[in-house]
Amino acid sequence: MTANTSAKLVHVAVGVIVDSQQNILIALRPEDSHQGGLWEFPGGKVEKGETVEAALSRELNEELGLTLISCRPLIEIRHDYPDKSVLLDVWWVDDFTGQPEGKEGQPIQWVSASELSGYTFPAANTPIIHAVQVGLEAGR
Numbered sequence: 001m002t003a004n005t006s007a008k009l010v011h012v013a014v015g016v017i018v019d020s021q022q023n024i025l026i027a028l029r030p031e032d033s034h035q036g037g038l039w040e041f042p043g044g045k046v047e048k049g050e051t052v053e054a055a056l057s058r059e060l061n062e063e064l065g066l067t068l069i070s071c072r073p074l075i076e077i078r079h080d081y082p083d084k085s086v087l088l089d090v091w092w093v094d095d096f097t098g099q100p101e102g103k104e105g106q107p108i109q110w111v112s113a114s115e116l117s118g119y120t121f122p123a124a125n126t127p128i129i130h131a132v133q134v135g136l137e138a139g140r
């Protein structure tokens with residue numbers, strides 16, 4: 001049987017969380033996960049019947065213990081990995097409450113926009129990182 005990649009497109013809600021000092025929160029993906037051992041912007045799969053914002057809010061709570069207050073769309077990226085196709089729906093997270101923790105044991109780190117270039121992310125993230133750097137330079 002021939003796989004139909006578009007039928008398997010995985011819709012993912014992704015948050016670029018920015019604090020008052022313009023630092024960005026990144027997390028390390030577990031070794032045994034898809035694109036494991038690479039850094040990511042927190043988020044996860046949009047469930048059936050869920051809006052992207054609701055998925056983002058749920059994922060930020062599950063993964064980091066944060067409560068989302070406000071977010072705005074940043075960029076949408078469609079990327080085909082050899083084993084999987086993803087639609088990354090990326091949002092600025094401008095306001096949240098709570099102190100982020102790696103609730104699933106994942107290391108987390110606050111980094112400046114320029115420091116992002118020193119971390120290895122999945123291939124799909126290259127245009128996201130560019131958009132974050134341009135956006136923060138322009139004062140969003």
Ligand SMILES: Nc1nc2c([nH]c(=O)n2[C@@H]2O[C@H](COP(=O)(O)OP(=O)(O)OP(=O)(O)O)[C@@H](O)[C@H]2O)c(=O)[nH]1
Nearest residue numbers: 012014033034035040041042043044045086122124125
């Ligand atoms: N969260 C997140 N996922 C990303 C990024 N870049 C990227 O290619 N992905 C891909 O998006 C897909 C879904 O993300 P995820 O693993 O966070 O999904 P999830 O939280 O629902 O995890 P689960 O499958 O263990 O329930 C993965 O295939 C992952 O490799 C990113 O910056 N953040």
Ligand SMILES: [Mg+2]
Nearest residue numbers: 042043044045
């Ligand atoms: Mg996730």
